[in-house]
Amino acid sequence: YENCKKVNKLYSKFDTRVAVLGNIQRGGKPSASDRILASRLGNSAVESLLKGKSGLLAGDKNGAIKETSISDSINKQKNLKDHLLQLIDPLSI
Numbered sequence: 001y002e003n004c005k006k007v008n009k010l011y012s013k014f015d016t017r018v019a020v021l022g023n024i025q026r027g028g029k030p031s032a033s034d035r036i037l038a039s040r041l042g043n044s045a046v047e048s049l050l051k052g053k054s055g056l057l058a059g060d061k062n063g064a065i066k067e068t069s070i071s072d073s074i075n076k077q078k079n080l081k082d083h084l085l086q087l088i089d090p091l092s093i
Contacts (some may be wrong), residue, residue, distance in 0.1 A: 040065050 006014050007014060030038070044058040044065045055065045 029053065041058045041060070044067065045056075047055070048056055048058070048067060053067070055070050057070060057073050058065055058067055060066075
């Protein structure tokens, strides 16, 4: 938050604070499960790097943290679930 201190010094007459954009886009502060998932994913990433692995993504699949190569993630066809596709029209109003 060093940059925040610089901004506060330059613009001391304004009330400034740090905002995590991802949380704002999603609609608020991270929940406990958000924080736990972030910790699990971060831990998996560090463990992979310590094992000399790179070019991987960590993700939650059915409650287990799984590694996927970036190229597999980009190239794999993802099938959308019908019940989620049905939400497009009502939620796009």
